[in-house]
Amino acid sequence: MLTPADLSPIPSAEALRDCPLCPRLVAFREQCRAEHPSWWNAPVPAFGDPEAWLAIVGLAPGKQGANRTGRPFTGDFAGELLYATLAKYGLSDGTYAADRGDGLKLTGAIILNAVKCLPPANKPEPGEIANCRMFLHASLAALPTVRVIVALGQIAHVAAARALGLKPAATKFAHAAEHVAKDGRILLSSYHCSRYNQNTKRLDAAMFEAVFARAVEARTHGSDGRVAQIDSGREQA
Ligand code: SF4
Secondary structure, eight states: OOOHHHHOSSGGGOOOTTOOSOHHHHHHHHHHHHHOTTSOOSOOOOEEOTTOSEEEEESSOOTTTHHHHSSTTOSSHHHHHHHHHHHHTTOEESOOOSSTTSOOEESSEEEEESSOSOOGGGOOOHHHHHHHHHHHHHHHHTOTTOOEEEEESHHHHHHHHHHTTOOGGGSOOOTTOEEEOTTSOEEEEEOOOOHHHHHTTSSOHHHHHHHHHHHHHHHHHOOOSSSOOOOHHHHHO
């Protein structure tokens, strides 16, 4: 049986297939395994380029998406916009077909999640986010070429900010907000590309694409303070 490390471009940063750290999520995982034995039903590994300059941090696997297919954002509504946007900015090679076996490759980008296991109702609890933080930290540590992080939604924003050594209180979440860590890595945040946010028009494709356009620009030119609230840690540096 495949493990998360088997599928990952950064295997040393992955959780065990039966990671026991979050009892509520383990119970839900076991329930899903019983109900849908052909699904992935395990911590979802990173997907993308191990030499990425851009890391995208999502919230957690969707039940019919990553939890089913074993690849982030693959097979659910949110993935349609994310993968279309990655293609638009030249960050993928191949055609996304909502299946882990579609042959799609990411070039210069990698997708991570703040929480690797499916949470009931898409809502991880604070303790679960804290438990899984070590894998996000390990992932970013295994990706030394990442210069820009795009966080999707507030939970991913806070998790990514902590991983970058930014103080959450000084790093408020907003769509298109931009913060710079002490080491120069840039955190860009976006409303999550969830079905809810798109259906309610909180986020549309143009707003989402603008974040990625800025990521491409920031990679080359760095943060110019145009949107940014510079973290107090940088001011001290
Ligand atoms: S969410 Fe993360 S820490 Fe919790 S059980 Fe899954 S892999 Fe382990």
